[in-house]
Amino acid sequence: MVRLLMCTGARRRARVPWVSASVAAGVLLVTGAACEGPPPSPRPEVLPQVEAPYDRAVREALDEVSGSQLLSVALRGATEPEPVWYTRVAGRDGTVHVVRVGAVHGRLLGAAVPGGQTAADKERVAALADSAEVLPEEAVEQVKSPDFGKVSGVRLEQDRQARTVWSVEVTTVRRDHTQTYLVDAVTKKVLDRRTAPPGA
Template sequence: MQRSPRSRAARRRGPGGLLALLIAGVTLTGCTDYRLAPPTEVLAQVEFPYDEAFTKARAEVPDSEPYSMSLRGTDEPVPVWYGRVATSDGTVHEVRMDATQGRVLGEEVPAGQSAAAKSRVAGLLAHAELLPSEAVAKIKEPYFGKVTQIELTDGKNDATVWQITVAEIHQDDLSTYQVDAVTGEVLTSEKGGPAATPTVAPPSTPLPTLPPVSPPELPTAPPSTPAPDRPSP
């Protein structure tokens, strides 16, 4: 019996042919498979991540624990990490670092730390059992972006939580999470720009204000000297 050309073509189509058809189908339909084409990196200029910034900040302040980390100037070529670490008595130290190369730009003890504020910070540090990176691991997904802010703070029902802000890679948005700093449970998750407004305290050192520049004054022409009267003939 003579076999049809169609049946012969079907037999020749092995596993390689099936894979080619699948890839062609993805191409024709316009679907994106992130396993084949990973998304573009978010905040590519941030080559010194938050966890390495915490390590360097703790090296600058002996016997300190991580408290908060905030990325500033994300629209600049060289963003800056404002890292805060605290000693056992609750005193907070702020370390500023270049988020591109990790250079330390300055370190100081912010003014205005009352006894009550230090007691609160010391209590948070005493209750926290998860490191910042361990808390981030609870929410990390493939291509989830980069951490831009993280702080140890008070949650609901007297829980001590790591509040984490992430710049998403799939869209130009922020997401915030609260992770229990003791159990590692993800307590809250909010997506979107306005809903994910970061709550990390602003840097204690304000940016310098440049004095206004006045436009230069135009030179005034010297008064003209009237020509002398000539005697009439």
Template structure:
């Protein structure tokens, strides 16, 4: 669900550049059609979309999935780092199973850049066994370790910057770098007003907003 829902937080925030780690397959939009009535979002706000409004497939998918989340992005990251000793967060992304159940795809890494994915149930908070990135080579590890070393801002701090600008639910947070060489946290926030997604690139050293892009599809 990278482009549709993508990172989630209770009151906090897709990167335009390359993703640090692999993503799990996106959710089917089939479950979206069932969500017709306004529902309560993870941040406690109610959607303002009226029954007569037409939602895009992506918006409908977000509307169907986000209100089901009980365990948010920050808790999922904590659970993932606890599952991999001496690790730091790299990314977290909201996903959906075929039956519409939400879960988090959380990536963490150790100091040498060794990366692991932990799947966390977004309802129960239960974590599956960490899986090492089998495709990661020595160069990948060095690059990731260097990226982590440059990040002075935490993903939670970056998410707060994003949600201060756009009220909604954080569906993705990802450590990345831009074409200009800046290290950023890319944060996605889903608004309960129209189920649009806003992406922010937050400088990982200064918390400055480097990019803001609204996806209303």
């Protein structure tokens, strides 16, 4: 029989000269296939139940409240069968509207105007919304690497230096850790990055 070095790609000279090259090649193919390890396991999906991404919820909210601007979008009930996007948008006069969108199918679930909003509150909200020159999706584009997973929240706010920033929360495959980035809402510069474990 033909003596072969298994799993090394090397082959000894055959002791039996009449064995054809085609037979030897067939043996090599079989042994080579046997030496291959199992196929790599598929990469786990982040938040698999969330089929409607954050930007779909944002579009639904902006369509629901004409002329509005995004203030925040956050995923609630991420581990439940029917998670929901809660989106806050500012109307032209600074009135905050809360719009709920299903995170599975992207259907509009309802909209409401929270009570207790004073004239001063509306003025502050309108000023914050108007100070953002970078769109939320542009801020997300700045943080897509290297550990990008799924966006689980975006919020417009002011940081400690009174800069208008987008806070972008990304849930990654690494034990569902959350990366939170602060992106300047004027220059698009990534100002900060924080990591938090689940439930933090």
